[in-house]
Structure formats: C-alpha cells, structure tokens
Amino acid sequence: MKAFTALTAAELRLLSRDPASLFFMVAFPLMLLVLKRGDSGAVPGYLAMIAAIGGMGALPGLLASYRERKVLKRLATTPISPVMLLGAQLVAQVAAGLAGSVLLVVVTIAVFGAQAPGDVLMLAAAFLLCSVMACALGFVVAAVVRNTRGASLIGMLVMFPMIFLSGAAVPRKALPGSLRQIGDFLPLTPAVEALGDAWSGTAAVFPLLILAGIIVAATAAGAALFRWE
Amino acid sequence: MEAIEVTDLRKSYGDTRAVDGVTFTVRAGETFGIIGHNGAGKTTTVECLIGLRRADAGTVRVLGEDPARRRRALAHRLGVQLQDSSLPERIKVAEALRMFGSFYRDAADWRRVMERWGLRPLARKAFGDLSGGQKQRLMLALALVGNPEVVVLDELTTGLDPIARRETWRLIGDLKTAGTTVVLVSHYFDEIEALCDRVAVFARGRAEATGTTGELIARTGTASLEEAYLALEGADR
Numbered sequence: 001m002k003a004f005t006a007l008t009a010a011e012l013r014l015l016s017r018d019p020a021s022l023f024f025m026v027a028f029p030l031m032l033l034v035l036k037r038g039d040s041g042a043v044p045g046y047l048a049m050i051a052a053i054g055g056m057g058a059l060p061g062l063l064a065s066y067r068e069r070k071v072l073k074r075l076a077t078t079p080i081s082p083v084m085l086l087g088a089q090l091v092a093q094v095a096a097g098l099a100g101s102v103l104l105v106v107v108t109i110a111v112f113g114a115q116a117p118g119d120v121l122m123l124a125a126a127f128l129l130c131s132v133m134a135c136a137l138g139f140v141v142a143a144v145v146r147n148t149r150g151a152s153l154i155g156m157l158v159m160f161p162m163i164f165l166s167g168a169a170v171p172r173k174a175l176p177g178s179l180r181q182i183g184d185f186l187p188l189t190p191a192v193e194a195l196g197d198a199w200s201g202t203a204a205v206f207p208l209l210i211l212a213g214i215i216v217a218a219t220a221a222g223a224a225l226f227r228w229e
Numbered sequence: 230m231e232a233i234e235v236t237d238l239r240k241s242y243g244d245t246r247a248v249d250g251v252t253f254t255v256r257a258g259e260t261f262g263i264i265g266h267n268g269a270g271k272t273t274t275v276e277c278l279i280g281l282r283r284a285d286a287g288t289v290r291v292l293g294e295d296p297a298r299r300r301r302a303l304a305h306r307l308g309v310q311l312q313d314s315s316l317p318e319r320i321k322v323a324e325a326l327r328m329f330g331s332f333y334r335d336a337a338d339w340r341r342v343m344e345r346w347g348l349r350p351l352a353r354k355a356f357g358d359l360s361g362g363q364k365q366r367l368m369l370a371l372a373l374v375g376n377p378e379v380v381v382l383d384e385l386t387t388g389l390d391p392i393a394r395r396e397t398w399r400l401i402g403d404l405k406t407a408g409t410t411v412v413l414v415s416h417y418f419d420e421i422e423a424l425c426d427r428v429a430v431f432a433r434g435r436a437e438a439t440g441t442t443g444e445l446i447a448r449t450g451t452a453s454l455e456e457a458y459l460a461l462e463g464a465d466r
Contacts, residue, residue, distance in 0.1 A: 006331035010324060017319045066317070074314035074368075077279050078332045078375070079304040 003080050004088060011092035024053045025100040030107060032169075038112025041171075043104065044123075044195035048130055048168040048188055050100045054093045055134025056141070056159040061152030063089065063142035072228050082228060086139070094131045101127055118201020126198045129211040130191035136218035137187065143225035167192040187214045231290075232257040232379055232410040233278065238287035240273050247273040249434030250287070260401070260411040262421040264458060265431030271414050272312060274431075275383050278412070279309050291379060305334045308377030310368050312384045318357030322348050322367055325356065326374055333375030346370040346400065361388040369397065373404075380404060383414045398423055418455045428454070430461045437461045 015021050029046045036042050063086075066072050076082055108114045117123045138155060145151040163169045165179055166188035172180050183189050194207035233255035240248040248270040255261040265271050276282040277289050280300030289296055294303050316325055323343065330339035343349055346366055351359065359367065365388050372380060385401070386394045401424055404411055415421055421428050422442050429436040430445065438445055438461050442454050449460040 003332045006328045010320060010328045013324065014317050014319050070311065070314035071316060073281070074309075074311055074316070074371075076281060077304065077307070077309040077311065078329065079301050079334070080332050081301065 004084055007080065007085060007088035008091045008095075011088050012095060015092055015096045018058075021054070021058055021096065024057065025050050025096055026103060028053075029100060029104050033104065033108060033112070038108060038114065040108050040112070040114035040199075043108050043114075044199045045168040045171070045192050046104060047101045047127055047195050048166065048192045049163050050104070051097045051127065051131040051134045051191070052159050052163050052168065052188055054097045055131060055136070055138045056155050056162070058155075059089065059093055059135055059138035060141035060145070060155035061148055063139070064145065064151035065148040067142075067146075067227070067229060068148050070229070076228060090132065090135045093135050094128065097131045098127065117199045119198045119203045122198035122203035123195065126191070126194035126203075126208060126211075129208055129215070130188075130195065133187060133191060133211050133215050133218070136215050136222065139222035139226070140218050143222045143227070146227075162186050162188045165189075167196075187211075230257045231255065232259070232292060233261075233412065234288070234290040235274070235278070236288045238274065238277060238289060239285045240270075240277060240282065241285055246434055248277070248284075251431075251434070251436050252287075253429045253436045253439050255410060255412060257410055258405070258408045259426045260405050260413060260424050262425035262428035263412065263414045263431055263436075264416070264418070264421055264428055266462065269431040270434040271431050272383060275381055275412070275414060279307060279381055280304070305375065306378045308372040308375055308380040310372040310380075310382045310385070312387075314368065315364070316356040316367075319355050321353055321355055322359070323352040325367065326370060329371045330374045335376050337374055337376045339374050342370050342374045346373075347396070362390055362393050365389055366393065366397070369400075377409065379410045379412070381412045381414075385413055385415055386417065386420060394420075418453070418458065422454050430458055432462045 029050055032046060033043070072082065072085065075085055105117065109116055137158065141155050141158060142151050145154050165175065165183040166186045167183065168188055172183055175183070190207040190210040194211065197203045197207070231254045236252050238248050238251040251270060251274055263271050263274070273282065277284050278291055278296060280296035280303060283297040291303055292306055296303050326339040326343050330336040343352060346369065348367060348370060351363060356364065356367070372382065386397055389397060398420070401411060413421070413425060427439060427441050428445065429439045431437070438448065440448070445454065445457040446452065449457040451457045451460055
C-alpha cells in the first residue's frame with residue numbers, strides 16, 4: 001500500500017508539472033465556460049471532456065513513452081507489480097480530472113450563479129466511471145500502438161471526434177442528423193448523458209451500467225494486447 | 230554458500246540462440262564479473278537472473294529461489310541496474326530515491342544513499358536535466374536503495390568520466406566490504422580486474438571459462454586478462 005501511494009503521488013506530481021495537462025484539464029474548460037457566459041447546461045459535457053482529454057489524449061502517449069524509454073522495464077525489476085503501476089497511472093489521471101472538474105463546477109456556481117447540481121453523489125459516480133472508461137480506452141490505444149508518437153497521435157484521433165460527436169464539446173442537438181447517429185455508437189455519449197442527468201437531478205442507472213460494461217470490455221482487451229516492452 | 234547458481238541455461242528468440250547452455254555459480258559475498266562481446270548472451274542471462282525473462286531450459290537459482298516463479302519476493306533482496314533504462318523526464322532525484330525506497334521491505338534510508346552517491350546537490354534536479362554520468366549515478370543509487378543482498382549491474386560505468394568511474398569503483402568496493410554479492414557485466418578489462426574476485430568469459434551464448442583473473446591468464450598462457458579473453462573468445466572460430 002505504501003508503494004502504491006508513493007507511486008500515485010509521484011504520478012500526480014508529474015502530471016502537475018506537465019503544462020499541457022494543466023492547460024487542457026484545468027484552464028481550457030474554464031475558458032470555454034467563460035465563452036459560454038457561464039451556461040451551466042454545457043458543464044456536464046465539459047466534465048466528460050476533461051475525463052476524455054486525460055484518459056485518451058494524454059495517457060496513451062505517457063504509457064508508450066514509459067515503455068519505449070524502459071521505465072516500465074526498470075520498475076519491473078523492483079517488488080512492485082506492473083499492474084500496480086498502471087493502477088497508479090489510472091488513479092492519478094482520475095484525481096487530476098476530478099480536481100479540474102470540481103474547480104469548474106465551483107466556478108460555475110460561485111462566479112456565474114448557477115444552481116448546484118441536482119444529485120451530487122450521482123454526478124461524482126458518473127464522473128468517476130467516465131474517467132475510468134476514458135483511461136481504459138487510452139490503455140487499449142497504448143496496447144495496440146507501440147511507439148510514443150504513434151500512441152499520442154492515435155489517442156488524439158480517437159479523442160477529438162469523440163468529444164465533438166458525443167455532446168461533450170457541443171450539444172448533440174446542434175449536430176446534423178447523420179453525425180448525431182454516429183454519436184449513438186460512441187462510448188463517451190452515455191457518459192455525457194449520465195453526467196447531464198445527474199446535474200439536472202434526474203439520474204438514471206442505465207447509462208452508468210453501459211459505462212461499467214465498456215470499462216470491463218476495454219480493460220480486458222487492453223490487458224490481452226498490452227506488451228511491457 | 231552459493232548466492233547464484235545457473236545450470237545449462239538456454240534461451241532463444243525465434244531462430245536466434247541468445248543463450249546456449251550457460252553454467253556458472255556466484256558465491257555469497259563475491260564480486261563476480263561477466264565479460265563478453267555484444268551478442269554473447271550477457272544481457273539475456275542477466276534478465277533471467279532478475280526474473281524479467283523465463284528460460285527455455287536449464288535452472289536458475291538466486292538466493293535459493295527461482296526468479297521466474299518468485300520474482301516479486303526475490304525483488305526485495307535484489308538490486309538491479311539495467312542497460313539504458315530510464316525514469317520519467319520530470320521526476321526529481323530526491324523524489325525518485327524516496328519512491329524507490331518505498332517499494333522495498335528493508336529499504337536503506339534514501340537520504341543517506343543520496344548523500345553517499347554524491348547526489349545531494351542534484352536532489353531537486355529533474356531526471357531529464359541530468360548529464361549522462363549523473364543519470365548513471367542515480368540509476369546505481371536506485372539499485373542500492375532497497376538494501377539488497379545481491380546486486381546486478383549491467384554496464385556499470387559506461388558513460389562515466391574517469392573520475393566518476395574511480396569513485397564508482399570505490400563505492401562498489403564498499404559493497405564488497407559490507408558482504409553484498411555483486412554481479413558486474415562489463416566491457417572494461419581494467420574494471421573487471423580491479424573489482425572482481427572471479428570472472429566468466431561469455432562467447433557464443435556460453436560461459437567459455439570461469440575463474441580468477443590469474444587462473445584465466447595461466448590457463449591460456451597469456452600475459453593479461455585482455456589477452457586471455459581474446460584467446461578464449463576466439464578459441465574455436
């Protein structure tokens with residue numbers, strides 16, 4: 001447990017030193033909120049976006065670089081298990097996303113005078129599942145693409161269309177019909193729905209179950225395909 | 230007592246036989262050298278010793294355990310420095326030492342290790358900003374922060390300047406005094422001669438000869454370890 005805590009703390013510290021992660025997970029969503037003049041209707045989507053940026057935008061390149069630079073190999077000679085390292089990465093990404101999200105929600109309420117979320121517990125649960133799912137999908141990308149540049153690029157290529165078509169960055173109502181249909185099949189769409197429902201206080205369990213299912217499937221695929229070197 | 234026993238170890242990658250019947254033993258408290266050209270099977274043997282690879286055939290015992298089956302238990306008693314491994318670019322020297330220290334059951338005080346290896350002035354420097362020699366020194370310190378009984382060092386002083394090399398030799402000498410078993414993989418004859426009690430000459434995936442420097446020189450009828458090595462290495466070419 002001591003080793004896991006130390007590993008997670010180190011990963012969080014490294015994330016906080018990465019200007020790109022800081023910008024996209026903290027500053028960027030706040031900027032969008034200001035541009036929207038504090039419209040709280042957009043906030044659940046932005047929460048999904050924060051999670052997607054961390055899990056799919058940043059994580060694949062990070063894992064691939066650890067593999068390529070033999071950081072994973074070095075750690076594999078210590079008593080920690082390799083799975084523990086992946087676990088620490090996951091917890092660090094989720095915690096960083098959670099910090100950015102809490103800040104965004106607080107600013108929405110305190111600065112722009114929006115109503116507090118209808119169901120805070122369900123909102124937290126939806127965010128956690130959304131964030132873990134994004135990391136699981138990022139893990140699959142790192143498992144399939146071997147080198148660092150490729151993994152970062154593919155991560156971005158998966159992330160960008162997803163945040164635009166799932167309703168995270170722009171409301172799905174604003175999309176043309178055919179694009180909206182694509183969104184029906186993207187894993188981030190139920191996440192945006194779950195976050196939106198929890199925000200308005202009409203939380204349903206079903207989208208959360210879908211997220212849990214995607215997490216299980218993606219983790220299994222990633223674990224089967226991942227190579228340590 | 231034997232700290233390490235390797236018997237008829239074999240490992241292939243596809244059609245390439247990387248290790249083709251390696252046998253040697255390392256006594257507890259001994260500093261043991263492995264020398265050989267690139268592709269002689271040194272690194273693969275080391276990776277089997279520390280449990281990163283599973284042998285195709287033969288047996289490996291480190292402190293009486295099979296590293297392939299008991300990697301994690303053994304890792305608490307083993308310190309490893311790998312060829313060209315690295316750390317995250319932005320981790321700081323002190324953070325890396327403290328984090329690695331937290332992995333081990335009987336870790337040394339990481340601050341003392343930092344002091345000992347002259348890393349104190351670099352404590353707040355990021356790994357990515359260190360020079361090649363400084364990185365090497367940190368990786369060595371990380372190999373020792375767990376207070377290991379057996380230390381495996383692959384390419385100990387590659388990338389170090391002459392002064393740093395001598396300093397490293399002195400610290401390896403201290404390990405020997407403390408009773409630690411050291412396995413040293415090296416390209417440098419002077420290093421092997423200065424530090425090792427016995428040495429194995431690797432060629433073509435085998436340990437062609439094992440003994441003290443004096444024994445190897447006498448056996449080959451040569452004048453130095455380097456000449457003895459060349460004689461053994463080219464023996465049946």
